[in-house]
Amino acid sequence: MTTIRSLIAIATKMKWPMFQLDVNNTFLHGDLDEEIYMSPPPGMELPSNQVLQLKKSLYGLKQASRQWHGKLSSVLKTKGYVRSQNDYSLFSKSMGSSTVHIAIYVDDILVTGDNIYEIDSLKAFLHTTFQIKDLGFLNYFLGIEVLHHSHGTIMTQRKYASDLLKDFLVEDLISTNCPLPPHLQLKVNDGVLLRDPLLYRQLVGKLNYLTHTRPDLAFAVQFLSQFMQTPRIPHWQAALHTLAYVKGTISQGLFFNNSSVFYLQAYYDSDWASCPNTRRSVSGYFVSLGGSPISWKSKKQPTVALSSAEAEYRSMCRVTAELAWLTQLLAEFHVSNFTPVPLKCDSQSAIHIAKNPIFHERTKHIELDCHFVREKLQEGLISLSHTRTANQLADIFTKSFAFPQHKELLRKLGISDHPT
Incomplete structure (x- = not known):
């Protein structure tokens, strides 16, 4: 996609x-x-x-x-x-x-x-x-509607979202204004087992397809996917909360502007040890092309990070790999001269690790990531810069927010409602 x-x-x-x-x-x-x-x-x-x-x-x-x-x-x-x-x-x-x-x-x-x-x-x-x-x-x-506008192109899954609400018979559900409640913590063994676990798995699977045009759902789907094996009542209630958010933002989608400006820009972030079950961190990144969103990801890291700097650096490695592939793909479209791609994060420690050629005790656990990122930095693929947390667009892929901040992040990402 x-x-x-x-x-x-x-x-x-x-x-x-x-x-x-x-x-x-x-x-x-x-x-x-x-x-x-x-x-x-x-x-x-x-x-x-x-x-x-x-x-x-x-x-x-x-x-x-x-x-x-x-x-x-x-x-x-x-x-x-x-x-x-x-x-x-x-x-x-x-x-x-x-x-x-x-x-x-x-x-x-x-x-x-x-x-x-x-x-x-x-x-x-x-x-x-x-x-x-x-x-x-x-x-x-x-399954994606493509609408042509005087200022660009709109991609939305409005019909798919509408069918999703009908399939789960929740059209009368009261809509919410954020995908998950802020600071929601759920554990694998919380609550009573769901009578029909297949229903939960079907819902999360359908929500996952909706993330192709809805980056705002990426973190929620990643969060809900942790409980696919043995879903319980609290997990189902959280999934219904996400479905209620879909109902309230059913016409939301991506907007690709038709300006002649071509540049790649990437943000990445992590939420250290945020998973209460495994203490693993959540990584997130976002990449835009000339102000149009083209790539994003929210994913729990496969191993436990020993520090917030280590978690941030692993996120940096993930987005760097994505940018290495994206620049080659875009070159086939005869669009190039993107490098070095500005890579923004709110962790000074991760930036210092990438620029420091000397390994020490804090980086020996992430040696492969260090080698990869430093190699791409020396090749000129990326350039690292610090951004304030308030301007960190990848935050929405690592945690849930209250409505005012959630809405502001969506505006900065280039995601908005497109009325019928």
Whole structure:
């Protein structure tokens, strides 16, 4: 999804038209590279000692999706498209100063670029080869609504959120103004076991998909995911609180501006030893492209940090790895000169560790992270700078806030309500 958001953000800034295509009977186009046999379907009589050998891919085969992707890749290659080395679902073709990009998710295809003749030629070629539906300008892709505005593009999952409320029969739920109550602490063994744990898992899974256009839900989903194995009544009540927040902000989404300004900016933060069950820290980062949000993450660290500086530094390592990949991906869109990427944090200690080439007792537990970040700092990929906690945008990915501060952080992130 970071690739999709990046492509839409760049297309919006470049004022490229965006089109969507749908392939008919996708998995039936795949070619099989191995011998596969099947039992005869009901109603077909065969001698008891015979089976059927498949010559083409069918729905239900484990190999179906891989074979379809291989078939599509080989077909696009004959048209001069090159598969990205940073995301295998992305294909590009350069023709002098013009370029066309294709993003693929199974049978859903997003096409954009500045050569409308090549795009029309590609549509005709794919229709001849696979039989496709030309759905026109991009407006609904992977359950995400794409709205075109005079000042940019809006991505929202308003319909998905509405269906989510209907699925869990909570349309009469009183809406809340923050995803989780501030300073909420829940333990794994708190409360009575939930009678139907599958219901909790389904809700958290659906909320997780909603985070593709709702960064404000990232921390809440990460928090609720800790209790998937044995959810209890307090955990379910916290999930309902998040659902009530979704109801109150159902039209919220991302806004990609159409300004011609291209620059990468990243924030990262951590909340040291915040998990009461494991005492692990929570990491969060946020990356924007020219003021448009394209990448974010909220995740509990895999090991216990011995100090707040160590927790911050591990967060720095995570966002640095993301930036290393993002700069390569954006270079394939012919947008470059981002480096050094400003990386902002509110921990002076983490900045000093990154700039200090001497290892000592405080950093021996994070030696690999130190090597990686310092290498990228010396290469010029990132530049480190301190920011006040009040201006730390990644805070929203590490903890829950009361409404006034939560709303202010959303405004700074470029996330707002888009009324129908």
